[in-house]
Amino acid sequence: MSRLHLSVLVVLLFLGFSLCSVLAADPIIEDGLVAYWSFNKGTMNGAVIKDQSEVGQHARIIGTVKAAKGKFGDAVKFDGNQANYIQGAKNLKSFKKKPTKAISVEAWVTDEGFLEWGGYIVCAQDNGSFEKGWVFGTNNQVSFAISTKEPDDGNGVLTYVKPADNPKRGNWFHIAGTYDGSTIKLYIDGKVVAENKNHKGDINYPKAKDGNGEDDAELVIGQYRDKNEFFPHTGLIDEVKIYNRALSEAEVNHNMKSEGLSVDIRNKLSTQWAEIKNPRPR
Ligand SMILES: [Ca+2]
Numbered sequence: 001m002s003r004l005h006l007s008v009l010v011v012l013l014f015l016g017f018s019l020c021s022v023l024a025a026d027p028i029i030e031d032g033l034v035a036y037w038s039f040n041k042g043t044m045n046g047a048v049i050k051d052q053s054e055v056g057q058h059a060r061i062i063g064t065v066k067a068a069k070g071k072f073g074d075a076v077k078f079d080g081n082q083a084n085y086i087q088g089a090k091n092l093k094s095f096k097k098k099p100t101k102a103i104s105v106e107a108w109v110t111d112e113g114f115l116e117w118g119g120y121i122v123c124a125q126d127n128g129s130f131e132k133g134w135v136f137g138t139n140n141q142v143s144f145a146i147s148t149k150e151p152d153d154g155n156g157v158l159t160y161v162k163p164a165d166n167p168k169r170g171n172w173f174h175i176a177g178t179y180d181g182s183t184i185k186l187y188i189d190g191k192v193v194a195e196n197k198n199h200k201g202d203i204n205y206p207k208a209k210d211g212n213g214e215d216d217a218e219l220v221i222g223q224y225r226d227k228n229e230f231f232p233h234t235g236l237i238d239e240v241k242i243y244n245r246a247l248s249e250a251e252v253n254h255n256m257k258s259e260g261l262s263v264d265i266r267n268k269l270s271t272q273w274a275e276i277k278n279p280r281p282r
Pocket residue numbers: 038039040070071072073074075238239
């Protein structure tokens with residue numbers, strides 16, 4: 001090979017690598033995104049965790065939750081102690097763009113426990129037959145449950161939709177749960193592993209008139225948590241996304257390979273975040 005050919009080859013290789021690194025940062029799906037916590041450096045400020053979506057659903061660390069190496073950038077590590085979790089919203093009212101008709105919840109997870117009643121991302125009350133909201137976590141197996149208009153025995157019904165087998169303990173896996181108003185789907189690593197067609201209509205959240213103190217729900221990451229039960233997660237959670245619509249199988253697969261937002265949205269939001277980090281004196 002001549003010296004000239006070698007130089008051309010080197011330049012082409014360099015361009016190829018540069019192109020790859022640009023392509024690797026494919027942004028996530030933004031249509032319907034109501035919360036996105038990447039847990040990456042620069043999105044954590046003290047106990048506050050920045051929501052990178054346009055909604056600004058900034059989360060808060062309760063107790064101690066540490067950063068760890070994630071699937072993309074950094075993740076958060078939960079130690080199995082119920083005092084330590086992340087609060088996405090302290091109640092339904094402060095869950096700004098709470099999905100009501102359809103939903104997708106998505107994350108990368110490692111799980112050391114696969115608890116009987118475990119929670120990765122939860123907004124629910126499940127107390128005896130009182131079953132409202134939704135639970136993205138485990139019922140021994142990885143599962144997604146949503147209470148909806150139908151079926152309803154008077155105080156809500158949660159059906160834990162789950163596969164026969166779990167991913168390997170301690171390994172990263174990608175999970176997504178979707179509900180489009182008539183079908184609940186659970187994806188593991190981009191493939192549908194469980195489906196339920198019995199649930200229909202709007203999502204059935206707790207509301208004040210239900211009484212019994214079951215009138216509200218926290219949005220929680222890293223724990224199943226309602227008014228009388230606490231089942232803390234042991235393991236890592238990364239790249240949590242919530243949408244107010246059901247992502248398609250193709251979109252779930254796209255998001256598995258993606259991180260971050262498109263440049264336009266990032267620029268628009270960086271100013272808002274700067275103000276949160278350094279609030280102007282009132
Ligand atoms: Ca991350």
